Amino acid sequence: EPEVTQTPSHQVTQMGQEVILRCVPISNHLYFYWYRQILGQKVEFLVSFYNNEISEKSEIFDDQFSVERPDGSNFTLKIRSTKLEDSAMYFCASSEQGINEQYFGPGTRLTVT
Amino acid sequence: KQEVTQIPAALSVPEGENLVLNCSFTDSAIYNLQWFRQDPGKGLTSLLLIQSSQREQTSGRLNASLDKSSGRSTLYIAASQPGDSATYLCAAAQGAAGNKLTFGGGTRVLVKP
Numbered sequence: 001e002p003e004v005t006q007t008p009s010h011q012v013t014q015m016g017q018e019v020i021l022r023c024v025p026i027s028n029h030l031y032f033y034w035y036r037q038i039l040g041q042k043v044e045f046l047v048s049f050y051n052n053e054i055s056e057k058s059e060i061f062d063d064q065f066s067v068e069r070p071d072g073s074n075f076t077l078k079i080r081s082t083k084l085e086d087s088a089m090y091f092c093a094s095s096e097q098g099i100n101e102q103y104f105g106p107g108t109r110l111t112v113t
Numbered sequence: 114k115q116e117v118t119q120i121p122a123a124l125s126v127p128e129g130e131n132l133v134l135n136c137s138f139t140d141s142a143i144y145n146l147q148w149f150r151q152d153p154g155k156g157l158t159s160l161l162l163i164q165s166s167q168r169e170q171t172s173g174r175l176n177a178s179l180d181k182s183s184g185r186s187t188l189y190i191a192a193s194q195p196g197d198s199a200t201y202l203c204a205a206a207q208g209a210a211g212n213k214l215t216f217g218g219g220t221r222v223l224v225k226p
Contacts, residue, residue, distance in 0.1 A: 098210040106156040
């Protein structure tokens with residue numbers, strides 16, 4: 001069964017460093033998303049992406065964040081200068097159409113020290 | 114701003130008992146509502162999606178109902194098994210493309226053998 005994959009599973013970085021989280025969405029899906037879950041808190045929407053551009057973003061998704069689909073299979077989230085409060089589990093998701101079921105990857109645990 | 118609430122936060126039942134999980138949302142203008150399962154330290158597994166025009170959706174032992182006017186959805190799991198032990202999350206879809214999910218805090222379920 002097709003699934004969303006994410007790499008790495010765990011990333012440790014120092015405050016101020018740039019990180020890139022990678023995702024491979026399900027191959028025939030057109031919509032891609034990033035969510036995050038801070039330990040003990042709710043899953044929060046960050047951004048949705050369609051047709052090579054951001055279709056919606058939350059207040060969390062400020063200038064420190066960017067997304068890209070560098071090729072036909074990968075979808076990345078870049079955090080330019082990480083802060084301690086960026087420590088969270090980051091989930092990538094994809095859906096065939098905008099209002100269809102979203103399928104989530106296993107997540108990347110980001111630890112900022 | 115949409116707020117999604119799940120009560121109770123935790124639930125413990127003996128094996129075989131039916132599970133009833135509640136989800137409430139403040140803004141009834143949703144495209145759909147999705148139920149997920151999350152195992153500790155893992156990603157989100159989609160269980161059911163119920164469109165805003167539907168009242169009910171079923172998959173195996175799972176049944177989800179939706180009452181938009183009252184801002185409620187209920188997930189029923191029949192004849193619970195220890196393998197059903199997990200956290201169950203509901204998420205309401207809104208946004209310009211109808212795909213921004215707002216999550217509840219989840220109900221942690223323990224099914225005792």
